[in-house]
Amino acid sequence: GAGVSQSPSNKVTEKGKDVELRCDPISGHTALYWYRQSLGQGLEFLIYFQGNSAPDKSGLPSDRFSAERTGGSVSTLTIQRTQQEDSAVYLCASFPGGGYGYTFGSGTRLTVV
């Protein structure tokens, strides 16, 4: 597609449940990033994938968070045993490198009740 696609757009889940967030990046983009944004806050880095290299997981806040990128394309961010502090908008971005910028998806708004 022409842009970065994220699904679902909204997710309400009960505390303690697992959730999966999906990102379909722009075809051919080398790098894929996950960030999260709490209400009125900045962009918090979570994880970064580039080609076949080992992902940079340095931003994952706890071992309840994991992500994978299959076939160098679609990525899934999984949050296990969700907590209320996980509520945020989760943004995925893809990036071709060089003198270009990130293209962000519309995000998944996660609400843990």
Place this chain on the structure above:
Amino acid sequence: QQPVQSPQAVILREGEDAVINCSSSKALYSVHWYRQKHGEAPVFLMILLKGGEQKGHEKISASFNEKKQQSSLYLTASQLSYSGTYFCGTHPSRGSTLGRLYFGRGTQLTVWP
């Protein structure tokens, strides 16, 4: 390594000018600027790769002083459509534009008619 943005908020009348600054304590290879409107994903404005480089986009331009490790975004003759939160993202590595960006906390710009 999070850059510091200033000011935190700016209120303008249509037609007025504004400057948003982004400073880093680390040596920078590139600086990105994004604008995010309420409820939407951040949108890429421009990337600056070299010291002292100036770029323009509509009536929005930016400079990058590599020696001072800072970038400034200039909004000239502001329009209502310029309202939103502006984020700078810095990339500290040399030789590549890949790798994670460190985003500032954002500057909220409001333009009134």
